[in-house]
Amino acid sequence: MMALVMGSIAIVFAQIGAWLVLPFSGAEWLLFVYCLRSSVKSSSVCEVITITDSLVRVEKGRNKPEQSWRFQRAWVALDLIRSARRGHPSSLQLRLHGKCVEIGGFLVEDERKTLARELRNWLDTR
Amino acid sequence: MTAATHDAHHEHHDHGPAKGFMRWVTTTNHKDIGTLYLVTALIMFFVGGAMALIIRLELFEPGMQWVDPLFFNQMTTLHALIMVFGAVMPAFVGLANWMIPMMIGAPDMALPRMNNWSFWILPFAFALLASTLFMEGGAPAAGWTLYPPLVLQGGNHLPFAIFSVHLLGMSSIMGAINIIVTVFNMRAPGMTLMKLPMFVWTWVITAFLLIAVMPVFAGAVTMLLTDKYFGTSFFNAAGGGDPVLYQHLFWFFGHPEVYIMILPSFGVISQIIPTFARKPLFGYSSMVYATASIGLLSFIVWAHHQYTVGMPLAGELYFTYATMLIAVPTGVKVFNWISTMWKGAMTFETPMLFAIAFVVLFTMGGFTGLMMSISPADLQYHDTYFIVAHFHYVLVPGAVFALFAGTYYWLPKWTGHKYDERLGQLHFWLSTISVNVLFFPQHFVGLAGMPRRIPDYAVQFAEFNAMSSAGAFVFGFSQLIFVYVVIKAIKGGEKASSEVWEGAENHGLEWHLPSPPPYHTWTEAPAPELILDKH
Ligand code: HEM
Ligand SMILES: [Cu+2]
Numbered sequence: 001m002m003a004l005v006m007g008s009i010a011i012v013f014a015q016i017g018a019w020l021v022l023p024f025s026g027a028e029w030l031l032f033v034y035c036l037r038s039s040v041k042s043s044s045v046c047e048v049i050t051i052t053d054s055l056v057r058v059e060k061g062r063n064k065p066e067q068s069w070r071f072q073r074a075w076v077a078l079d080l081i082r083s084a085r086r087g088h089p090s091s092l093q094l095r096l097h098g099k100c101v102e103i104g105g106f107l108v109e110d111e112r113k114t115l116a117r118e119l120r121n122w123l124d125t126r
Numbered sequence: 127m128t129a130a131t132h133d134a135h136h137e138h139h140d141h142g143p144a145k146g147f148m149r150w151v152t153t154t155n156h157k158d159i160g161t162l163y164l165v166t167a168l169i170m171f172f173v174g175g176a177m178a179l180i181i182r183l184e185l186f187e188p189g190m191q192w193v194d195p196l197f198f199n200q201m202t203t204l205h206a207l208i209m210v211f212g213a214v215m216p217a218f219v220g221l222a223n224w225m226i227p228m229m230i231g232a233p234d235m236a237l238p239r240m241n242n243w244s245f246w247i248l249p250f251a252f253a254l255l256a257s258t259l260f261m262e263g264g265a266p267a268a269g270w271t272l273y274p275p276l277v278l279q280g281g282n283h284l285p286f287a288i289f290s291v292h293l294l295g296m297s298s299i300m301g302a303i304n305i306i307v308t309v310f311n312m313r314a315p316g317m318t319l320m321k322l323p324m325f326v327w328t329w330v331i332t333a334f335l336l337i338a339v340m341p342v343f344a345g346a347v348t349m350l351l352t353d354k355y356f357g358t359s360f361f362n363a364a365g366g367g368d369p370v371l372y373q374h375l376f377w378f379f380g381h382p383e384v385y386i387m388i389l390p391s392f393g394v395i396s397q398i399i400p401t402f403a404r405k406p407l408f409g410y411s412s413m414v415y416a417t418a419s420i421g422l423l424s425f426i427v428w429a430h431h432q433y434t435v436g437m438p439l440a441g442e443l444y445f446t447y448a449t450m451l452i453a454v455p456t457g458v459k460v461f462n463w464i465s466t467m468w469k470g471a472m473t474f475e476t477p478m479l480f481a482i483a484f485v486v487l488f489t490m491g492g493f494t495g496l497m498m499s500i501s502p503a504d505l506q507y508h509d510t511y512f513i514v515a516h517f518h519y520v521l522v523p524g525a526v527f528a529l530f531a532g533t534y535y536w537l538p539k540w541t542g543h544k545y546d547e548r549l550g551q552l553h554f555w556l557s558t559i560s561v562n563v564l565f566f567p568q569h570f571v572g573l574a575g576m577p578r579r580i581p582d583y584a585v586q587f588a589e590f591n592a593m594s595s596a597g598a599f600v601f602g603f604s605q606l607i608f609v610y611v612v613i614k615a616i617k618g619g620e621k622a623s624s625e626v627w628e629g630a631e632n633h634g635l636e637w638h639l640p641s642p643p644p645y646h647t648w649t650e651a652p653a654p655e656l657i658l659d660k661h
Binding site (some may be wrong): 002005006009010013016017018020021022023024027028032035036038039040043051108110111114 | 189236237240272299303304306310311312337338340341342344345346348349352360367368371374375443528646649
């Protein structure tokens with residue numbers, strides 16, 4: 001729709017001689033599509049963490065699980081690593097035997113801390 | 127146990143506010159960016175206002191007293207460019223940044239980093255524009271419409287002014303894209319399109335207008351540049367071009383542009399009147415359709431700015447009728463505002479006073495607009511002070527008053543403090559009286575034939591111009607009260623509740639957040655029952 005409207009405006013003006021409108025319309029259209037797609041894409045990023053009696057499973061994907069990791073619940077370690085540079089985001093990781101996955105990377109700092117606290121509770125109690 | 131963490135805004139690895147100056151440079155937080163926009167707009171309002179006062183000072187009496195004609199024309203041009211692109215538009219983008227996420231139940235804007243960019247382009251653009259004042263030949267002086275061939279005959283300012291306009295345009299486009307993406311992609315569950323607050327609706331439509339017309343403007347000014355420096359003749363009759371083509375390009379952008387400045391005002395007013403009338407907005411869906419129709423019609427009326435260029439009769443007739451058509455949806459809106467107030471339990475705090483003044487004075491500006499839409503009559507009004515009076519009625523007690531109303535309305539929400547109501551009312555009365563003293567007499571001198579963009583005039587116009595200038599100075603200095611009230615509310619004062627205004631919780635999601643709201647707005651989606659069917 002938008003492409004149609006913007007395209008026809010630009011083409012009509014090009015017809016009457018003002019062809020320099022076209023590149024601006026085109027550039028703007030590309031920016032618009034890029035922004036819309038990147039937002040839709042990033043808002044469909046999803047992580048599911050499942051804790052059973054013996055396992056911790058992390059699934060990541062857009063709308064559906066695309067990657068997954070499994071850890072033995074008894075031995076998995078949870079680390080909240082502060083960034084070396086002040087003001088930069090921390091990173092929350094599940095680790096076991098050199099296998100490591102970052103979780104909650106898209107959360108804000110407070111939410112990541114809450115998530116870390118809750119997970120720790122779940123992992124310690126049985 | 128299953129814990130799902132859902133990503134609402136992925137680009138945003140954020141944390142509490144950083145400290146000091148860098149907080150503002152690097153921020154991607156919608157509230158911080160909203161504040162930056164609003165503060166910048168206020169500063170530019172004073173810069174543009176100072177230029178207006180220079181103009182009015184020169185026009186206080188006939189003859190040349192203070193400035194030379196070239197500088198006078200630079201002042202009219204810069205005043206307008208700064209007010210339009212520096213004060214009114216950024217102020218509305220600031221309101222959008224603050225309010226849209228809060229109103230639709232989103233944690234932030236959809237594209238927070240682009241949001242940071244779109245703000246930080248502005249200071250550079252304004253610096254560039256202001257620097258032209260110190261160049262050989264001075265700043266652009268051909269009026270804010272930048273018509274060729276006049277604008278091409280100035281000094282060295284052209285590339286700088288045009289680059290600055292490009293930057294301003296880019297900033298607006300990024301702001302508009304961000305708003306559209308946010309509203310389409312980040313609404314809380316249950317917030318359907320026909321439940322969006324009117325302020326959000328008017329901004330979405332405005333954003334589409336911006337996206338549609340900005341490239342035309344960018345193209346037009348680029349052609350000015352190539353005409354001057356690269357030997358093209360888009361607008362040069364000697365080379366087979368046509369200067370009137372520029373006018374068509376400019377006003378194809380320019381007419382929607384004036385709606386870009388007024389539609390968000392309609393939105394603000396549609397939020398405020400129901401709150402203080404303690405009733406839902408009358409005719410919500412008709413408001414949405416009226417706004418959309420105004421948006422669509424704004425594309426097909428541009429040549430009412432060019433009745434005098436010698437269009438074919440059919441063109442004159444077409445643009446006359448098309449323009450008059452806009453009065454219909456606009457009338458619907460005014461009717462709905464009045465019906466909302468009808469038999470309401472009204473109180474008259476400062477935001478409501480400004481909103482009511484908006485409805486009355488904007489409508490007056492609308493009526494003079496109708497007069498000018500009649501092409502044979504416009505041959506008389508064209509390029510006179512009648513035009514100046516008309517567009518200032520819709521821009522100052524229109525757009526600017528809506529901005530004041532919105533600021534007073536949401537200031538307690540933003541700062542957590544009530545503002546000084548007595549000073550607010552003083553600001554209102556001084557502004558409303560002086561704005562009429564300032565612009566009403568201009569109708570008369572305009573009808574009597576005083577041209578616009580002129581530093582000197584015939585003695586018969588002396589009295590009305592003196593009145594107008596006196597009004598201008600009172601208006602200008604009254605705005606210092608506003609600054610004082612805002613600073614005072616930021617610094618402290620009586621604590622505001624989350625609802626702020628009695629019954630406001632029935633008028634929008636933002637009133638369910640604490641005052642001031644937390645740094646991250648809706649980290650969890652608002653409960654569906656909070657989302658209103660009726661506004
Ligand atoms: C503080 C109150 C204001 C005063 C005293 C004021 C005064 C003036 C004056 C004296 C002119 C010159 C008219 C001429 O000689 O042709 C002018 C032009 C103009 N003003 Fe204002 N103005 C004010 C606010 C605004 C605002 C808020 C806007 C826009 C949002 C605005 C937009 C314009 C425009 C577009 C022009 C036309 C410039 C041109 O002819 O190219 N003004 N104003
Ligand atoms: Cu127009």
